[in-house]
Amino acid sequence: MTEFLTFTLAGLVLGAVYGIAASGLVLTYNTSGIFNFAHGAEAMFGAFVYWQVHVSWGLPTWLALIVVIGIFAPLMGGALYFVIMRGLRNTAEVTKIVVTVAVLLGSVALSQWIWDPLTPRSIDLFFGPTKKVEIFGAFLSYHDIITLFVAVLIIVGIWLLFYKTMVGVAMRGVVDDPALLQLNGHDPQRTSALSWILGAMLAVIAGVLITPISGGSLDANALTLLVIDTFAAAMFGRLRSIPRTFVGAIVLGLASNYVVGYFPSDWSWTPNFRLSLSMIVLFVVLIVVPSGRLTASATRTRERYRVPTLRMALIGAVALIVTVVLIRQLMVVEDITQLALGMTFAVMALSLTLLTGYAGQPNLGVVSFGAVATVLVFHNGLTGYRVSDTMTWWGLLIAVAITAVVGALVALPALRLQGLYLALATIAFGVFISRMVLADIGPHKLFGMKFSLFTQGSLTIPALKVGPLDLRDPTTFLMSVTVVFAVLGVALIALRNSGYGRRLAAMKDSPVALSMLGQNLIGLKLGVFALSAAIAGLGGILMSTALGTVNVGNFDILLSLSLVMLTVSAGIGYVTGALAGGVLAGVGFAVLVGTFNNLGTSNPGSASTYSALASFITVLPAVIGITIGRSPSGFLHELFEGYRRLLNAKPVLIGGALVEALMYVLALTDTLDNWWFGITTFALLFLLPVFGQVFMPAAMRAPHESVAEPDPIWEDVGITTPYTLDLRTELDRRLGLPAPATELATRRPSAVAAGSRGV
């Protein structure tokens, strides 16, 4: 009985913290329409700042709490809203998801820059571990009691805020109709800002409370991912109801503790099962959550992608292969292997081009599908022994096919709900794979067979060998991966130009209209998800081959997140976006960081400068991701537009090509360092449209294009945007009305002129 009570009390306390964290998520989502994947990162940052203020600077607990919850958290939440989130209106759901993911990654990088992860830090229970009360033989520490009390306070507080105050009513309304709210005299910006501030405060409270409960030591990654454990609770509240969210959280907390208490301790799966429990619960909740109603949804978002023709795709594929061959000539073996690794990431990113770019469905656990395929190929697809072992082509195919089925099974429960649920399901799947499958290193006995999924914590994946094609040679491997990417890329563009591709695009734009044409949406989504999981699986196997030996760190969920983020930043609607995003995520930034660290070691005098630069580059990807709101179609889209114009300024284009050719020759003859060749090539690539603008401004302006203003947000015209004659003319044009406004505009000055002449 005492034992049961102990587990129950611990479960209630854990559930209370989960509830506090999840309620912040739900609150922010409901008032700003943005699901904050960085909520855990906020909690983590809060805990670190609390450590800094309380432990490092020695402020008393109460003062430290005031500083962290009362000053730091509101500043953080407000800054997030005003600097980043406010710019996300009229963007696709995927863009919103990716921006908060970028904040998550940036926070982790920034915290590791400020607080060196190699130094251990910890925070204590409030009032220390000795202060506790006894309840029928079970113990509850003062910290636990405070946690429970705070949870109750928050539930009551949020209820009072939402139902008893004007600002709360406004907060509930702001997502549904910001324009209406504004007409009623509320400022939707202030309401949204308030929700981000409250969300940040709840996150920080959760962070400060949970760190001592879960051991006390501060670990940026672990704390950031902790919020994923609360997704199931938020989902149980259907992302709307705070009370239901708390119920879900309590159930989750209790279940985790009962698993520890009552699962057979000799069962080898128990510890991993406990860690994955919230992911399993999340999938159960997904299955039982009632489907949302299919509603009208087509709004014009700011993302724009041009679909290349098949001919252009083929030209691009050949150009890519030629480029890689040329670059290969400049490289030593280690570099070739690095570039090949980057290309394998690009293959994984292609799965996102198909799924997210074409069909509008998110997947935040891409690399984990690569892990599934890798485990499968390790167990079933190898032949030979030790040094001479190789991968078989049929083993590869079977692994990829099974990964497609796994993908379908993962996606199935989420598909009848909105895209956000799929994002949550895939991120949970990623964590599940890391905690359950890849952590399965010890042997089990099942049906008399002794096995473990991820034997001893690392798998050695040999290269594929089919007939004369032996991928163990680095150059052969690089070229093979490049060809795989090129072929898949062309295939995807052909797919996008086919009827199937049009149906995917239509589903992305208006699912409700497509279903009213007779399309079974779940079938279409399921098919495309399975196909994209297969591509991710293939990319994952290639990545594992490139690495040779893989461990759990190679399939970290943060890797999936940065892959998604960089691919979206580059342009997820484009195959080239996958290339840029994949290479950047796979090796690009790692290479830069490594270069700066090497420079630091070889120049001890300016080592601190170089290490600061290296740290800055670890934060850089997130900075790029955060700016997606400004150009949601990705930086490649902007670049392509520049080059389309540059086609009219041939001399500049030819000049650029000549300079690049010259530099290549210099690099080939070792006159120019590879590093400088790389920098100047990228600079030239991005600056050439600018040069065109400078040298031949007339040619750069396409004849049919006027220098148009960006589209105003039509709902705001007359509310926050001044109602000008131009806007009225444009509205009339869109509504197909005759245009008296323009006549008025041209007539008025002349009438005035005539009038003055008359007098």
Next chain:
Amino acid sequence: MAVLETRGISVRFGGLTANDDVSIDIEGGAITGLIGPNGAGKTTLFNVMTGLQKPTNGGVFFDGQDITGISPSRRAQRGLGRTFQRLELFLSLSVRDNIRAAGDVYNANHRGNRVKVNAVTDQVLGLTGLEDIADQDVADIPTGRARVVEVARALVGQPRVLLLDEPASGQTEHETEVFTDLLKRLVAEGLTICLVEHDLPLVMAVCSRIHVLDFGVLLASGTPAEIQANQQVIDAYIGTAEATK
């Protein structure tokens, strides 16, 4: 005889009753009008008929068969097409590709009996008079013509019943005239149409029967002449001295 029928449809959202025991029938090969003031529950009834909204009570019958439980896409496959009051176009595609997408869906559902998507698209573009803007981005065309694109898109799958939700709003007078002609031609070819519309002259001109909804309740059903003479309908539209609820 009635091709599409609702029997005792009620839809309640919490305390709000959007439809209350509504039974209407839509005659085959004719245009049926569904009118009523804003908020009368017309679009809700469309959503019930097409399966986007589950009714709290009542059933929907297509060719005498109960289709209340089947999915929107299944209903569409059986021959129920619709357009949307708030346009639901595929905004990243051109006008032509919007229509081709409908052909692609048709082919995906009729593997043994495919149509030539490009030919059908050209035919529909010609029928609806959209050839001049076929290759423009659908996001850039005026609302009045965008409504025609929705109709064109719905026609590709050769529906038997077409539900049009305020197709004339946003159209110029001239566009409405052309559109009226199109509707008449479609009906002459055997299509059944149900029309939600605020342009009463249009409704009176093309409909053979009209149902009037007010506050979710079916107020009256009859020919245009009967409806125009119905005192209750006049009160609902113009308001009476004591109607202050």
